[in-house]
Amino acid sequence: MDVKSSIEQSMSFPGEVHQSPTGGILLSRIDDVINWARSNSLWPLVFGTSCCAIEMMSTASAKYDWSRFGFEVARATPRQADVIIIAGTIVNKIAPVLKRLYDQMADPKYVIAMGACATSGGPFFYNTYSVVKGADHIIPVDVYIAGCPPRPEALIHAMITLQEKIKSGLTREQIRMPKPELISL
Amino acid sequence: MKLSNDSVKEKLIKKFGEQVSCFQEPYGMLTFETPKEINLKVLSFLFDDETLKFTFLTAICAVHYPDKKDKELAVVYHLHSLTANLRIRFKVFTAIEKPDVFTATGIFSSANWMERETFDFYGVNFIGHPNLKRILNVDEMDYFPMRKEFPLEDQTRIDKDDEMFGRG
Numbered sequence: 001m002d003v004k005s006s007i008e009q010s011m012s013f014p015g016e017v018h019q020s021p022t023g024g025i026l027l028s029r030i031d032d033v034i035n036w037a038r039s040n041s042l043w044p045l046v047f048g049t050s051c052c053a054i055e056m057m058s059t060a061s062a063k064y065d066w067s068r069f070g071f072e073v074a075r076a077t078p079r080q081a082d083v084i085i086i087a088g089t090i091v092n093k094i095a096p097v098l099k100r101l102y103d104q105m106a107d108p109k110y111v112i113a114m115g116a117c118a119t120s121g122g123p124f125f126y127n128t129y130s131v132v133k134g135a136d137h138i139i140p141v142d143v144y145i146a147g148c149p150p151r152p153e154a155l156i157h158a159m160i161t162l163q164e165k166i167k168s169g170l171t172r173e174q175i176r177m178p179k180p181e182l183i184s185l
Numbered sequence: 186m187k188l189s190n191d192s193v194k195e196k197l198i199k200k201f202g203e204q205v206s207c208f209q210e211p212y213g214m215l216t217f218e219t220p221k222e223i224n225l226k227v228l229s230f231l232f233d234d235e236t237l238k239f240t241f242l243t244a245i246c247a248v249h250y251p252d253k254k255d256k257e258l259a260v261v262y263h264l265h266s267l268t269a270n271l272r273i274r275f276k277v278f279t280a281i282e283k284p285d286v287f288t289a290t291g292i293f294s295s296a297n298w299m300e301r302e303t304f305d306f307y308g309v310n311f312i313g314h315p316n317l318k319r320i321l322n323v324d325e326m327d328y329f330p331m332r333k334e335f336p337l338e339d340q341t342r343i344d345k346d347d348e349m350f351g352r353g
Contacts, residue, residue, distance in 0.1 A: 092322070093323050127335075
């Protein structure tokens, strides 16, 4: 499936409309509706530790404009954010800060590891005295992006991938939650 | 009189005599060495002198020379005279067993963080520093990572061959 049709498909509302003389009845699962709502309004945390953050700012600004997909409400406080984009190198000194930011975010929360450093330590993998070799040593990561730094298109692709993951109920927290029964009206 | 490397050198020799040595001019920048005991005297002389006025401490850093006996660590001061637009640099050497150097924070407030960084990475103990603790690395670190006993990079790596970077 190409990207365009997959976006179109995931943008559509989950459920079906039954026409009736007075309007219509929508049949859907509340889970799907919640996931649809959550995925289309992901608020990223303003967090960047190095050059990947420059690409992230570029993605947010006019040329790439991630608000087209619902990410424009970047929050400066973890308590209002849904997704943390780890944009840059994580060193030992920032590791407890990252953990704390993640702990302060309200559930449900998602993590994107942007670029080589956040994924594995990247160029600092060998003989380092300070770099954490992958942010997933500290917090669980939902989506990884390759690149050093990744292009804005790659970040947008990762955000769309995260949206699809949420809609399909496949993020870590959704899997851990017991599946509720189908609600019958 | 326009300040030049030669006139600075002349003034220093006139003031400190034999104690300033090893004058060089790599890339046109006057460089010399002094014993570590008089580093503050040299700094304040350069700061206070009416014609020199080296009032801007650009950088402090250290160098580790593992092969120089009793001169393993060098502390390098970079100074800038804003009135004469001239930069100079001088080194003091210290033994690694007792890496004690007097702090420059009394003359330059900017030395505070620079000396903390030098302590953090090389373990130079700046005597009299108001807050000598690690600044960039984690507090729990129990070694000084820029010393030469820690390899810069795995010597067996073949993926960073110079040829691949157009330097071969």
